[in-house]
Amino acid sequence: MKVAIIVGTRPQIIKAGPLIRALSKSGDFEVEVVHTGQHYDYQLTKLMFEELSLPDPATNLNVGSGTHAQQTADAMVGIERFLEKSRPSAVIVPGDTNSALAGGLASTKLRIPFGHVEAGARSYDMSMPEEINRRLLDHCSGLLFAPTENCLGNLVKESVPGRPILTGDVMYDSYLEFQDKADSTNQLDLLNLEEQEYAVLTVHRAENVDRRDRLESILTAVRLAGLPVILPLHPRTRKAMAECGISPESVPNLRVIDPVGYIEMLCLLRHSALAITDSGGVQKDAFWSGVPCVTLRENTEWVETLQAGMNTLVGTDVQKILAAVQLWTAGNERPKPSALTHPFGDGHASERVAEALAQYTSGVPGDKQLQVALAKGPKA
DSSP states (O other), X not given: OEEEEEEOSHHHHHHHHHHHHHXXXXXXXXXXXXXXXXXXOHHHHHHHHXXXXXXXXXXXXXXXXXXXXXXXXXXXXXXXXXXXXXXXXXXXXXXXXXXXXXXXXXXXXXXXXXXXXXXXXXXXXXXXXXXXXXXHHHTTOSEEEESSHHHHHHHHHTTOSSEEEEOOOHHHHHHHHHHHHHHTSOHHHHTTOOTTSOEEEEOOOHHHHTOHHHHHHHHHHHHHHOSOEEEXXXXXXXXXXXXXXXXXXXXXXXEEEOXXXXXXXXXXXXXXXXXXXXXXXXXXXHHHXXXXXXXXXXOOSOHHHHHTTOEEEOTTXXXXXXXXXXXXXXXXXXXXXXXXXXTTOSSOHHHHHHHHHHHHHTTOOOGGGGOOOOOOSOOO
């Protein structure tokens, strides 16, 4: 059976990696990757495909930037044309991007079965484009691959018409697969960094980068915090800073670097004192690394990290950011990853996705066979 996996952004590529390997390994599927080109930095996208050992996309739609409507519409038209020609047995859409939504809508309208990976994640903030995309995707998916029990509970509460399946988080699969390789890189030496004596900052969400006051608050807090901070600067953020005349070089303890690949970013995170971010993926990678996280948002879809005491929501309030940073830089001992609960599964989520998809597309009856149990303990 042929399966198309729709990606368009760097986080989606990370999620697609273990899915591609699991589906290919099962022997039941031929996998085609459709890249919408929503993230259109060619070199960085190509780097991620290469470092994760992924096959080249069957097509790149090159939709690029634009309004949410334009980006989603262009991706949907391109995906529809590809699917009409390829006629896969199923479509998989990871994440909550405009590319994911376009893939889900195109598949549904062509009556091709599709599954949503990362189903049930909710921030309950409808001002976030990602929240809108998640809800629409979940309510038209045939298979809903929930990464945590909380996500599964959200799907049950919403009475989604598809089949919710508790699988674990495919990003955790990637994390476990590449953590040793990340540790073996010389990223810290290249940047002249000392273990746990710096923070990693990432900022890219529209609600933060499109408002000068929020960007200035974040940088003010970073300056006042004092410790060295590494900022792999997202192209969107770089452009926003330039347009509103903000110079990150004005913050003495802030070191701006070009965006890095997944493995290099894992290395920086795993050996940092803490993460300061508005990224959902960084919140989880920090959690799995036993690294405290200060989240520059008022809410998060990954409430499990809050419940474990490893994540603090601060928005862009200077004093809240400072208080959270100082809490973890005042000599408090960090918890070891092995001591944390593991709500995101055991690192075999992708295999469960492949198993459930094989049953679903072959017409195996009975929902009980599709309610895949989530193993509690981690596997190294």
